[in-house]
Amino acid sequence: METIYNYFETIPSLHRSLLLVSGITLFWLLEGAVPLFRFNYKKWRHAVPNFFFTLTTIVINFGLAFLLLWSADWVKANDFGIINWLPEMPLWSYILLGVLLLDFFGAYLAHFVEHKVKPLWMVHLVHHTDHNVDTTTANRHHPIESVIRFTFTLFGVFVVGTPISIVMLYQALSLVFSQFTHANIKLSKRIDKMISYVFISPDMHKIHHHYRLPYTDSNYGNIFSVWDRLFGTYMYMEREKLVYGVDVFPDEVKNTSITELLKQPFQPYEKPTLSSEK
Template sequence: METIITYFETIPSSHRSLILVGGITFFWLLEGAIPLFKFNYKKWKHALPNLFFTLTTIIINFALAFLLLKTADWVTANNFGIINWLPEMPLWLYVVLGVLFLDFFGAYLAHFTEHKTPKLWMVHLVHHTDHKVDTTTANRHHPIESVIRFAFTLLGVFLVGTPIAIIMLYQAMSLIFTQFTHANIKMSSKLDKLLSYVIVSPDMHKVHHHNMLPYTDSNYGNIFSIWDRLFGTYMELDREKIVYGVDTFPDEATNSSLKELLKQPFQGYRKPTNVN
């Protein structure tokens, strides 16, 4: 564990880029080998707007990274935050709790808030209006949402009290998990279900991408499934019944246009229809 922490304390930018590109490449190839749904689409054409938003997310996070570093330095120097106020514990447990709580603030709470706040939902809508969810959908976030997500992560770093090594580890895990859970890959249902007791599995997250309520407002987690189970937002739906997109924004051509996606947050508020 000390070796891992030392590595992530000074992880080079090139290695972080390799994690991003390597993850997309790996899951892209896996989607071709064991697809969950056989999409009738030109994969590269579909990927272009998603990769554009991936790039804007990288730029925004890179530009604001100094805030994470400053906050991490402050909480470390002042022994501030949840994991620093707990009784002394083994390093492995300190790291696990740090990642677990960052996952709550940076992913679950941010995601839940976006769904429950009308103006933020319209920003987050860009992510949900993908009709062909695959690994490139993972970082299909409007630039405004990238700023919002960063703010929640920064809040998490402050309240949890995580040093920079745990932050870098969390971000690497978060990236791989979101690529994994969005990837159009078919796993054994039993294995997927088993994984979902601990982590967010592909089938679990794809329920969240169903085009109607209440499924759209469920399964907000990114790495750990504990938060959805703890707060009662966990739901199941047969993978064969999942329909991607948002039923109140049904035009796939519009939802595939980069120009239209950039304008989506500024349209009139419309939540998905409740299936019940």
């Protein structure tokens, strides 16, 4: 465990890049071998806008990375934050608690707020208007959302008190889980259900991408499923009933245009308050 801790304390940027590329490649191949849905699309063409937003996310996170490093060093030097105020614990539990709490602030809470605050929902729409959810959808975030997500993570670092090694480990796990849960792969329902008791499983997250409420406003987690279960935002539906997208934003042509997606947060839109879904 100490080896892992030390590795992520100084993880090279090249290794982080390889993790991103390797994850996309692995799940891309698995989608061809064991697809959940057989989409009628040109896979590469569908991936273009998603890769564009992946690039903008990388650029923004790289540009703001010094803030994460400074914050993580500050909380460590000043013994600040939840995990530093608790009694001394084994390294493995210190790491686990740090990642668990960062998952709450950086993923669950950020995601929940984006769905409940209208201007933020308008920004987050870019992620939800993908009509063919696959592993490339994972990083389909408007540049404004990348800044929002970064801000929540930065807040989490201060509150939780995580050193840079735990921050880097959390971000690596977050990346892999996001690629995994968005991937268009078919696990057995039993295995998927078992995974969902502890972690976010592919089926569990894809329910969140169903085109109608109340399913859209459920299953906000990224790594651990405990937060959805604890706060009552967990929902289940059969995978066969899934329809991706947003019911009041149905124009698939616009939803695959980079230009239109960049403008999407600024278009008039009223989020429905009640679904007719049975």
